[in-house]
Amino acid sequence: MSWMHSWRKRMNNSQNTFAMPPGSDIAWCPGCGNHMLLKAVKGALQELGIDRNKLVMVSGIGQAAKTPQYLDVNMFNGLHGRALPAAFGIRMANRDLTVVVESGDGDMYGEGGNHLLHAIRRNFDVTVIVHDNMVYGLTKGQASPTSQRCMKTPVQPRGVLLEPFNPLAFAISLDAPFVARAWTGDVEQAKQLIMEAIRFRGFSIVDVFQPCVVFNKLNTWKWFREHTCAVPEDHDPSDRQAAFRLALKEDKFPLGIFYRNERKRLYEDLAGNERGPLYARPAPGAEAVRRMIDSYR
Amino acid sequence: MSWMHSWRKRMNNSQNTFAMPPGSDIAWCPGCGNHMLLKAVKGALQELGIDRNKLVMVSGIGQAAKTPQYLDVNMFNGLHGRALPAAFGIRMANRDLTVVVESGDGDMYGEGGNHLLHAIRRNFDVTVIVHDNMVYGLTKGQASPTSQRCMKTPVQPRGVLLEPFNPLAFAISLDAPFVARAWTGDVEQAKQLIMEAIRFRGFSIVDVFQPCVVFNKLNTWKWFREHTCAVPEDHDPSDRQAAFRLALKEDKFPLGIFYRNERKRLYEDLAGNERGPLYARPAPGAEAVRRMIDSYR
């Protein structure tokens, strides 16, 4: 009861502060990049002044996917790899909602690869934040699609043999209209990019480099610091070819906005059918029903 | 019995001619592009002098996926969208086999999208031929991932709203080492490209434009003829940027080899473990077994 009471108090206080829900405790390791990313996301939501009642955070399964648990928001924490279809359903059911997906490199690029491909083609309004630690964290250190060649793991004793997945080149090849990369060593930039992405009307993806201090001994804080650089000042994000070229750069991975296509039309607009949230839609009209049934006479 | 007899005779005759298996009958519509594609595939196999005993054709489900039924070859006609994982398993189980995948645009780019993505990353030796008719043929005319914007179908009464999937840009973004496009209006070129693709050691994909005369009234024989052109003479297929640029060309779709990367290493070579086909592998060595068990003492 007293707990109930403090919950209620807390709830009112936490309105739109995106504080931790009472009683929760962060399950991430000390030193993990996720903490910084959580900070960036929280900062972005606060600065954008988003009404948490109109925000849904959607996630799959993995360390990254736990993020919404720590923000006291509407949350659909679904299946591993399946955040995007759920996000699509949510957005189609209620276009008043801001939908943000939190996902890991395994979740989004491994199990969820097909949905990413087709969600980009759909271009509905969603922001996808991928915590890219180049490893499967929650399942204890197997290679992920973005694991670098030769990284050894218990399941890859010869080192990773597959070409690392390049999410930016992939997204640009599919003409995803907002494509950016950040990293957890620069929370401010990450926050800014996430804000840009959420503001963008359409499909936006921010791949965020995030060290997994336990299972990824290759791509450490230091490694990321040394292997990243800024997107060149003169880069024109509306130039798809240039964006693609930038995405292929792998000696130092650029951070910033790679690609931005303002000309794409939103799926929601094309699909029409704007009658407010589905939960509030009235029963089918008697007249339309009669017409439908009469067509079988 | 007499049937059995004629079968046997036929079998001997048909060795490596890739004739129709006795008793089969082609289920495709008259005028369908698949007939020409079958001809091209058959011609390629014949000209390459492939030993049909060492060839496995793998397919999913769809009109395209029926192709192996008509060639009297070893065949794994698996599940819709799942040809590539099966092909990978087959190739890993026996590296003496030539593996060719026959698939449709729905099969490979829709249901099977995630496997395509990751099969390219694997770069095992396989040739993927996609019968790209920009529609779901077998299930009667819904949009496929490559359906062009605004094509109306029973399920897309407002026309297709999604960005058409660009398989070439996609494959190039993933650094698939052999990427080509053909069309069924030019059987000879299709045959040549398929031969090149089969000869190529590594992952090769040939997207083949193929009119569906029943369900795709937009992308007809005429349409394809008018909307295709040759890959420019001066195009350098080893130039990934140029290949990407070419792949984005959509006023007229180029036909030919877009991209060719000879430097990639084959998964089979990296994976090591070359001890002949798995069916012929001996039982685990007694000494190795002893060592393994002793490690638990």
Place this chain on the structure above:
Amino acid sequence: MHDSEDVCLVFEGAAGQGIQTVTGMLLPVMKDNGFHVFSCTEYMSRIRGGSNTTEVRITTRPRAAYRSGIDLLFAMSRNALDRLEGRIRPGTLVFADRENLGANWHGNFIDIPLKRLSSEAGGGIFADTVIASAALGLLGVDSGQFSAFLKKRFTGKGPEVVSGNNRAAELGYAFIAGLSPGISIELPPPMASGGGKRLLMDGTSALGIGAVLAGCNFISSYPMSPGTGLLTFLSSRADDFGVVADQAEDEIAAINAGLGAAYAGARAVVTTSGGGFDLMQEGVSLCGMIETPIVIHIGQRPGPATGLPTRTEQGDLRLALNAGHGDFARAIFAPGSTAEIIEAMQRAFNLADRFQIPVFMLTDQYLLDAVCTIEASAVQNMPLEISIIETPVDYRRFEFTDDGLSPRGVPGHGSGIVRVDSDEHDEHGLITESFEMRRKMVEKRLTRMQALREVALPPAQIGSVEDADTLLICWGSNRGVVEEALDILGSDRIAGLHFTQVYPLNPASFPLLDNRRIVVIENNATGQFADLLSHETGIPVDRRILKSTGEPFSVEDVMDALMEETHE
């Protein structure tokens, strides 16, 4: 030669030859004449060629079952007879174009020079009208009536089309008129009164109408025969009824989109067949975990794997019953007729909403493609149950209650926060690892089974169950064939039960089964419902009548099986 109150016509042709157009003319005309009509279709998995058939039954009382024996056959493809031999009886009239059949010609056939007649009418496209008019002529339907029908149907397409069709109809009628008088089909006089009030409806349309009446406003699905029809139906009516309809990239996306939408307040449905449903199972499990309503339509077809894509089977019951890992509640409907589909669909949505569970609709190719006359009054519009609340500030999505059901809020409606979690969670929807919370949540998810059982639809009784010592039990699409066979048999010793809801079963109906011989008939290889029935009731099944060739049971099949019962 034939029963004039029950005539069975079969139209055979290659895919693309226009059989559907023939029956599309025949059925409404016969309906308007006050007859009951029933039509079912079997076809190959190909778009052109092969050999398909549509059966049309014209009866004076409602019949909704496949009959094997043919009275009148129009055979259009070269190899028609290979497949239909077994269905031709001594009295069957077989019409075919001698020129077309070539070497396959049989002396007993009646030569209808289709090619010639249609080219006289203006070309091959008029062949269907020639056939339809020939059939109508044989059935004694007034040619004026047909030409009025043609006019109505084709007016939109311009005068050319109307006159071409009229010419074709004249030629068809004239051809029949020229036959020897012995060649005819007798029907009772038209009963024009009843027809107008009736509807002519296929199973897929019934499913779609049911969904619309149920307030369904979201569908995300991936095409798969025979489940695709519902997606097509709702897509084409999306604007009329405010439905969001989306073709997903795969079945996994479909169900996850459905659940996302339902979480946000949609009345969501997905449609597929067994193979596609396999891929949805993790989603079903998620549905169980997040207690979010969804309706899942499985149009059954023969498996395993791709199986026979265009054929029929009742083979996915066991799958629906056990889909998804973990223990949670669910319900399964398997309506047996067109009218029942409409009603069951509404029940399914209401039940899903009330109990926050996945509810399955099992149909099959045969039932979905079958067309029949139903009374307009049989289209029941049930009250919509929607139980979404406006959330208070301290809202807990998984609040513990006595019946295990927590008031359902949706994000953005009210001042509460709505969390659902695929992980085990507490009342707030936040992840938990407490064993005690786990125990309570498992119980919460299962408690509702009790109430679900109590509201489960009892089986429909066919014939006089009270007096019978043998019960012929069916579910789903076999209702029509069992009704007809029992009616024909007319024995008080055997009655039938049809389960429209196959899970859970209402214990109140178990006493019905006591001390009877239990015979279960179903269209699969092992007797999936028989297993379920005896598991749930503890009553053993004495006999299983099974068929899994890809064809539906025919009236004759069931009669034969019942003869064994009566002779035992």
Place this chain on the structure above:
Amino acid sequence: MHDSEDVCLVFEGAAGQGIQTVTGMLLPVMKDNGFHVFSCTEYMSRIRGGSNTTEVRITTRPRAAYRSGIDLLFAMSRNALDRLEGRIRPGTLVFADRENLGANWHGNFIDIPLKRLSSEAGGGIFADTVIASAALGLLGVDSGQFSAFLKKRFTGKGPEVVSGNNRAAELGYAFIAGLSPGISIELPPPMASGGGKRLLMDGTSALGIGAVLAGCNFISSYPMSPGTGLLTFLSSRADDFGVVADQAEDEIAAINAGLGAAYAGARAVVTTSGGGFDLMQEGVSLCGMIETPIVIHIGQRPGPATGLPTRTEQGDLRLALNAGHGDFARAIFAPGSTAEIIEAMQRAFNLADRFQIPVFMLTDQYLLDAVCTIEASAVQNMPLEISIIETPVDYRRFEFTDDGLSPRGVPGHGSGIVRVDSDEHDEHGLITESFEMRRKMVEKRLTRMQALREVALPPAQIGSVEDADTLLICWGSNRGVVEEALDILGSDRIAGLHFTQVYPLNPASFPLLDNRRIVVIENNATGQFADLLSHETGIPVDRRILKSTGEPFSVEDVMDALMEETHE
């Protein structure tokens, strides 16, 4: 205070605090002293922090079960006691670092200044050795023996590491020596003879060894707890045993790759857990259709959906039993001990090969993570059954035979062509739409169930089944706990049965169940095996003992449940 023949130690700490290192030292030392040891682990779904425990039982006779009551607890994390309260008894010795526990300190604890001792030894990394030596000191194990062990284990890591560990061990021993004499754990004297011959093995290793012995040479899988271990095991031994090991992009890819490989002649396995297995179901159905052997390991954990990823449950039996649409044959094993896992795995591969079916191995987190001593002689190496033929030129992959099994050829081996088809097919593997062919193929795929039943493993008898009037029936991982409880109970009225093969059941063993009170115990919410058992045998189950909190049954749980039996 405690039973000196059965001591239960529990080590508690946050993830990353090194509990596993402690038990990794303790277990081999106690084994080498001739004791039986058994250890099981429960942990949270996080990599660092939280509160996990490992239980170590040291016994004079083989025991393989979780005991709730703790004799000796080392509590390292701050909130240890919140979770373990219920397991602490009056005589439990609780060691903890007062400094660490702070306000959570309890007067009855024994203060072990871990932080100080380990920093004295050279730093925090030596804490595990301090704890291990303290535990060994309490158990009366000679310190020289432990230092010899440390030397052997750490020599490879350099003299620094050895000496640091030795220092830590000395400090640990000294600490124990300084305690009041009342604080001790008595054990019988070491029985050095037995230990050397025994192996110390966890369930996952047993599974891997079984696979290697079975000639498994292909694995494609996607990580999922607790199934991942088999993938890791085979990947790390790929070169030693010529295994192709691949991490797939998802579970769908995994099973399709497995089937592709098996088609081409591999002995293939896939491993996953319930949620991942949901995604494999279409593949299982394909397996049924193309009659291609595969072994599917499901490491069970609590569902639905993501559930409790690191906990235990026996909740996927119903899923395995019904997975995949369509009717076809399958078999399911659920071994109950480490040795049984090795054997069952070999049986699974042989059965899959002989009957050309999917064979399931059901384990769970508890069984996979449990470590125990087994006799080296218990590692059975069964003869490999591989039935691949060299194909003749007129080879037909699906040739009809009396038992429904066609000789299995693979492409590239022989002069025949090998076709498999997900569509219904003829003997050649070519697509067919013949109803008659369909009928025969359905029958072909099911006929083998008869033979499968006949060769099914009968259940193991625990105690004197003949005399008992009550049978306590278990499957899978509950063997150990049932054995122990029945042993302690020592009543002739109650005996046990353990099913290592849970499907199909061998009818020859049904009479065993006649006229007894049937009690089924299982780690799930509804009694999935109880349902299966009564369905297959027709014998009703009188009582179900169920638990689905995410924990395994403890010996105490089962004893309590059995007390009810004896008092009835």
